[in-house]
Amino acid sequence: MNEIDGTDESVRAQLEELRDSIDNIDAAVVHMLAERFKCTQRVGRLKAEHRLPPADPSREARQITRLRELAENAKLDPAFAEKLLNFVIAEVIRHHETIAREPVPGAADEGRDG
Numbered sequence: 653m654n655e656i657d658g659t660d661e662s663v664r665a666q667l668e669e670l671r672d673s674i675d676n677i678d679a680a681v682v683h684m685l686a687e688r689f690k691c692t693q694r695v696g697r698l699k700a701e702h703r704l705p706p707a708d709p710s711r712e713a714r715q716i717t718r719l720r721e722l723a724e725n726a727k728l729d730p731a732f733a734e735k736l737l738n739f740v741i742a743e744v745i746r747h748h749e750t751i752a753r754e755p756v757p758g759a760a761d762e763g764r765d766g
């Protein structure tokens with residue numbers, strides 16, 4: 653037992669080791685999400701330049717089917733995986749909509765003359 657707070661030393665050591673791994677995993681998740689958003693920002697610009705709609709529901713349906721299967725194989729709750737993907741995609745669509753409202757560099761100013 654620890655004299656200060658009464659917690660067993662080995663329990664504290666195990667908790668610390670597990671938390672170190674959790675911190676590493678969280679860092680990896682942040683870096684992976686940052687890379688994903690770099691890609692989706694490029695998709696957003698491409699879509700805006702070619703006047704494509706921000707959302708693509710059929711692509712989303714395929715992604716969800718694929719992710720649910722991956723989750724099941726990885727013993728992760730597929731419903732959670734689906735919710736997470738939907739949460740990320742909703743943010744991406746918000747970004748796409750923002751980009752679509754921005755003027756396209758080099759394009760004529762359509763708003764000026766009508």
Ligand SMILES: O=C(O)C(=O)C[C@]1(C(=O)O)C=C[C@@H](O)C=C1
Pocket residue numbers: 692695696706707708709711712715740741744745748
């Ligand atoms: O693939 C696209 O068309 C995207 O815009 C990317 C993305 C995604 O984040 O994966 C986002 C919105 C679409 O509805 C589908 C997929």
